[in-house]
Amino acid sequence: MKSVGYTLKGTPISIKVAESAEDLTLFRAFVAENPVLGFDTETTGLDWWDTDFRCRLAQFGNATEAWVLPVELGAEFTQAARWALGQAERLIAHNGTYDMHVSEARIGPTIEDLAPKLLDTKYLAHLVDPRAVKEAGPGLKLEELLKYYVDQQAAEEVKGSMTALAKKYKVKKEEIWPVVELFDTDFLLYAGMDPVWAFRLFHALWPKVPARSRKHGLVSWEHRVGYVTSKMERKGYLLDADYARERSEELLADQRRWEVEAAKYGVENVNSNQQLIDAFSAFGIKLTKKTKKGNLAMDDDVLSSLNHPLADAVVKAKKAGKWRKTWFERALKGQDADGRVHASINSCQARTARMSITGTIPAQTFPAGDGFVRSMFLADEGELSVSIDYGNMELRVMAAASGDPVMLEAFRNGEDLHNLTAIAAFGPMPPGAEKHPMRKAGKGTNFTVCFGGGWKAVSDQWGISPEDAKTAVKAFWGTYTGVKRFSEKLQREARRTGYVYTATGRRLPVDRDRAYAALNYYIQSSARDITARALIELDKAGFTEWMRLPIHDEIVFSFPEDRAEELTFKAARIMEMIFKGLLVPADGEIGGQSWGSVLELENSKH
DNA sequence: TAGAGAGGCACC
DNA sequence: AAACGGTGCCTCTCTA
Numbered sequence: 067m068k069s070v071g072y073t074l075k076g077t078p079i080s081i082k083v084a085e086s087a088e089d090l091t092l093f094r095a096f097v098a099e100n101p102v103l104g105f106d107t108e109t110t111g112l113d114w115w116d117t118d119f120r121c122r123l124a125q126f127g128n129a130t131e132a133w134v135l136p137v138e139l140g141a142e143f144t145q146a147a148r149w150a151l152g153q154a155e156r157l158i159a160h161n162g163t164y165d166m167h168v169s170e171a172r173i174g175p176t177i178e179d180l181a182p183k184l185l186d187t188k189y190l191a192h193l194v195d196p197r198a199v200k201e202a203g204p205g206l207k208l209e210e211l212l213k214y215y216v217d218q219q220a221a222e223e224v225k226g227s228m229t230a231l232a233k234k235y236k237v238k239k240e241e242i243w244p245v246v247e248l249f250d251t252d253f254l255l256y257a258g259m260d261p262v263w264a265f266r267l268f269h270a271l272w273p274k275v276p277a278r279s280r281k282h283g284l285v286s287w288e289h290r291v292g293y294v295t296s297k298m299e300r301k302g303y304l305l306d307a308d309y310a311r312e313r314s315e316e317l318l319a320d321q322r323r324w325e326v327e328a329a330k331y332g333v334e335n336v337n338s339n340q341q342l343i344d345a346f347s348a349f350g351i352k353l354t355k356k357t358k359k360g361n362l363a364m365d366d367d368v369l370s371s372l373n374h375p376l377a378d379a380v381v382k383a384k385k386a387g388k389w390r391k392t393w394f395e396r397a398l399k400g401q402d403a404d405g406r407v408h409a410s411i412n413s414c415q416a417r418t419a420r421m422s423i424t425g426t427i428p429a430q431t432f433p434a435g436d437g438f439v440r441s442m443f444l445a446d447e448g449e450l451s452v453s454i455d456y457g458n459m460e461l462r463v464m465a466a467a468s469g470d471p472v473m474l475e476a477f478r479n480g481e482d483l484h485n486l487t488a489i490a491a492f493g494p495m496p497p498g499a500e501k502h503p504m505r506k507a508g509k510g511t512n513f514t515v516c517f518g519g520g521w522k523a524v525s526d527q528w529g530i531s532p533e534d535a536k537t538a539v540k541a542f543w544g545t546y547t548g549v550k551r552f553s554e555k556l557q558r559e560a561r562r563t564g565y566v567y568t569a570t571g572r573r574l575p576v577d578r579d580r581a582y583a584a585l586n587y588y589i590q591s592s593a594r595d596i597t598a599r600a601l602i603e604l605d606k607a608g609f610t611e612w613m614r615l616p617i618h619d620e621i622v623f624s625f626p627e628d629r630a631e632e633l634t635f636k637a638a639r640i641m642e643m644i645f646k647g648l649l650v651p652a653d654g655e656i657g658g659q660s661w662g663s664v665l666e667l668e669n670s671k672h
Numbered sequence: 673t674a675g676a677g678a679g680g681c682a683c684c
Numbered sequence: 685a686a687a688c689g690g691t692g693c694c695t696c697t698c699t700a
Contacts, residue, residue, distance in 0.1 A: 229674090239674075337695050339679070357679065365680055384695095388681070392693055416690050420684090428692055431682040439682095460684085519688040527688075586689040590684090594690095618684045618690095 067092070070255050074220050074262075081127075081258030083134045083249065090146045093126075093133045100128050101155040102185075104261030104268075107168045108253075110244035112425075114167040115302065115402040121172035122248060126150055127261030129269070134258045136248050137173065148174040154183060158261075158268045160208040162186040163296045163413075170300070177300060181293040187211065187264055189288040189414055190271040193279045196417045197575055206415070212263055215270040224259045227252045282571030288414050291598045294605040295411040295421070295616065302406035303427060303614050304444040304624075306660065310394045313442070317390035324383035331376040336383040339364040345376060393432065393439045400426030407443075409615060413598070418591035419572060421598075421616060429615045429622075436669065437662020443614075444659050445624035451661045452630060454638050454654040455620035456596070458483065460516055463592045464585075466648035467569070470548025477648060484509035491541035492534075504534070511538040515549075518586040549585075556584035569646065570595045593619065596650055600641040607640055609633070614661075622661060630656050 068083040084093050097103065108123040122138040124147040137144045151157070151169060159165050162184045170176045191211050197203020204214035212221035231252050232242040246253045275285060328336050333345050342364050346353060351372060355363040369377040400407045410425035423429045432439045445451045456462075461483055465473035476486050482501075488508030489495060495502050502508065510528030517523075525535035543550050556566050560576035566584050567573055572595070574587045597616055604613060604621070612633065614622045621641065625633045634654035641652035657664030 232674095335696085337680095339696080359678070361679085363679085384680085388694060392682080396693090418690065420690060422691055424692060428682085430684070431692060433682065434684090514688065517689045520686055522686085523688050580687075580689095582687050583689060590690060593684095620684090 068249060068254070070251055070258060072220075072224070072255060072259060075217055077130060079130055079132070079259070079262055081132045081134060081254060083254055083258070084136065084143060084146070087142065090142065093135070093146060094149070096131065096133055097126065097150045097153050100126075102128075102265075103150070103154045103157055104128065104132070104263070104265035105151070105154070105157040105159045105162070105165060106257070106260035106264060107165050107173075108243065108257045109168055109172075112164070113400070114164070114171045115406075115408050117403050119171065120244070121168050122243075123257045124150075124173060125257050125261045126154075127258065128265050129262065132258040132260075132262050134254055138248060144173055151175040151180065156185050157183045158185045158187065158264045160187045160211075160260075160264045160267065162188075163292055163299070166296060167300065177293070177296050181289070181296070184289060185268055186289060186292065187267045187271060189285065189292065190268065190275060191215075192414045192419065193276065193284055193288070193572070194271055194274045195575060196414075196419065198417075201417065201577075203575070208260075208263060208267070211267055211271075216263065216266050221263075224256055224263075227256050231256075276567075276571070276573045278567055278571045279573060280571075284571050287570075287598075287602075290602050292413040294601045294610060294613075295413040297605070297610050298613050298615065299408050299411055301611065301614070302402065302408040303661075304446055305397055305401055305405055305407045306442045306444050307398060307401065307405060309660075310398050310442040313438070314390050314394040314398065317386045317394065321383050321386035321390065324379045324386065327379035328376060328383055331379075333376065333380065336380045337387075342376075342380060346372065346374070349374070349376075389433075389439075392428070394442065396426060396428070397442060411616070416590075416594075418574060418587050418594060419598075420590060420594045420618070423615065423617075427615070430617055434665075437660065437665040439662070440665060441660045441662025443661040445661075448627055449612075449624045449659070450627050450630045451657040451659065451664050452623040452625050452634050452637075452654055453620055453657070453661070453664045454623065454634065454641060454652050456593075456641070457651045457653060459593050459596065459619040459650055460589050461512060462648055462650050463589050463596070463645060464516055464549060466646040466650075467588060467592060468546075468549045468552030469646070470546045470552070473546050473549065474648060484512055487511050487538065487542055487545070490545040491538040504538070506530070507534050507538045511535070511542050515539065515542050516586065516589060518583045553582075553585040556588055557581040560584040568592050568595065592645070596643050596645060597621070597641075599643065600652075603640045604637060607636070609637055609640070625656075 067089045070081040072079040084090050104127045106125045107121050110120045124135045124137050126133050135143045135147050137147050166177045166180045191206055195203050199205040199210055209225040232239045235245055333341050335341055343362050353362045355368050357363045369381050397407050407426045409423050409427040412422045415422040465477055476483050484505050485502045488502035488504040492504040507530045510524045514524045521535040521539040524530055525532045559566050560581045561578055565573050565575055568591050576584045612623045612625050638652040638654045643650050655664050655668055657667050
């Protein structure tokens with residue numbers, strides 16, 4: 067048996083590396099004595115769906131002792147890891163979703179086997195303080211949390227060792243994992259400490275979870291949400307690789323063509339704002355718009371206002387390049403052996419607990435105007451793409467949470483809230499008109515206020531004159547006085563305590579100098595919890611195999627063609643929820659085989 | 673050569 | 685008095 071020692075705050079940590087059958091006997095004794103175990107894996111990469119993907123080490127530990135199993139070396143070690151995962155009553159891991167995928171793909175126990183045992187420090191950390199490091203919070207990554215809650219110096223030392231190892235092996239940091247010697251002492255220390263870290267972090271975080279969150283059962287609830295999204299990740303989305311390749315090639319041709327055009331004006335690199343600024347200056351064009359930091363801006367807004375062939379070429383070249391790389395190339399690179407792609411869904415991510423989707427399918431940012439990008443994702447053979455989304459989700463949450471009578475009445479009567487705001491600001495609808503001529507100002511005001519903005523934001527973002535924007539925002543607060551009172555109440559609470567609590571018992575930190583954001587945090591977080599609740603209920607009702615992606619106020623499905631109508635109806639009824647007395651309705655749209663076809667169909671209707 | 677910051681742009 | 689909230693990804697540029 068190889069062993070590595072480490073001292074954490076004066077306490078010796080013993081890391082044992084199994085090398086033989088005798089070692090595994092000792093390992094089994096350790097597992098038998100520790101029903102609650104920290105768990106982690108070291109792998110060749112992050113793409114657990116890849117055929118070349120391997121699990122190299124599996125680690126188990128408590129506060130002072132860890133065992134490292136070199137599962138890469140043979141079946142006896144994998145078998146021991148499998149046994150330990152079955153034996154343990156609870157498994158503590160940080161971002162355990164990933165390790166569940168690894169286990170299922172390369173060790174044995176499935177997500178269904180492991181999820182009931184999982185205690186994920188990522189959810190605990192989020193409930194304690196969801197703020198990122200750059201928001202002056204603890205962050206959500208393991209290393210960040212260790213620095214904050216466990217031991218700053220030790221965390222830097224151990225976690226920094228992989229950077230040093232990469233240097234030693236003369237590879238980039240992300241390339242170290244498949245090439246590092248399995249028994250490299252630094253690697254074993256890094257790997258062995260991980261379950262110890264997770265174990266200690268769990269015990270540091272547990273007492274800090276707000277009492278109200280615990281009372282509402284949020285800890286197990288978040289685990290349940292993550293369980294559902296991890297099954298969606300596993301299922302993946304069928305990719306139309308031919309479509310993706312064709313679009314990618316077209317975009318590349320497009321990009322090249324416009325780059326050549328830009329080069330005629332002396333711009334070699336369309337992505338270099340400096341080159342563009344120099345070029346336009348040389349043409350005698352005065353640039354005025356500034357960035358946040360006070361530099362000259364060179365965004366789409368500036369470029370399209372210039373009315374210059376160079377600006378036109380730059381916009382087109384940049385766009386083609388970005389779209390090709392971000393959407394199509396990314397998806398093509400992420401295919402598994404069955405032609406499916408797998409999202410990485412962070413079920414509890416933003417400050418408000420909103421989910422985020424990263425990696426192969428950054429679905430939350432897919433262009434929404436048409437099906438150009440979404441068309442590369444296909445429902446399974448014999449199935450249809452279906453999108454079910456909530457109607458006016460955040461505005462309904464705002465109405466219900468605040469109890470504003472005017473807004474509630476409007477929603478209950480099926481009135482158009484954007485029209486209503488326009489009427490309040492600019493007078494009654496002209497006779498015979500279907501829409502108020504100032505409806506856009508009303509809509510912009512409704513959304514912007516929901517986001518915490520004022521007249522300036524309404525004016526800038528919605529192209530409304532400052533005067534009209536001022537009028538509309540003033541009318542908003544004068545009409546929806548319940549929203550005003552609610553916002554003021556949240557702001558008082560935020561200034562006094564630094565937090566607001568949602569109806570689900572979630573504690574949201576609010577920066578005292580940005581207390582106005584409290585309303586938005588409350589709404590955004592409540593809306594997220596409505597979608598999260600739907601995921602759990604859909605899972606319970608047996609819909610998970612058909613679920614593909616959650617996107618804020620929308621869930622995308624692949625339903626068997628002959629049952630699409632029925633299942634869409636049922637799923638929408640499950641998603642719908644009465645939030646504080648107001649229905650948040652859900653409505654489904656059935657498309658063809660591709661996700662994009664849902665949009666095309668919808669667009670053709672209007 | 674990697675990392676970080678900045679700018680920009682895709683979305684809800 | 686007013687206040688635009690939350691994400692992810694790509695590229696360039698500067699720094700260490």
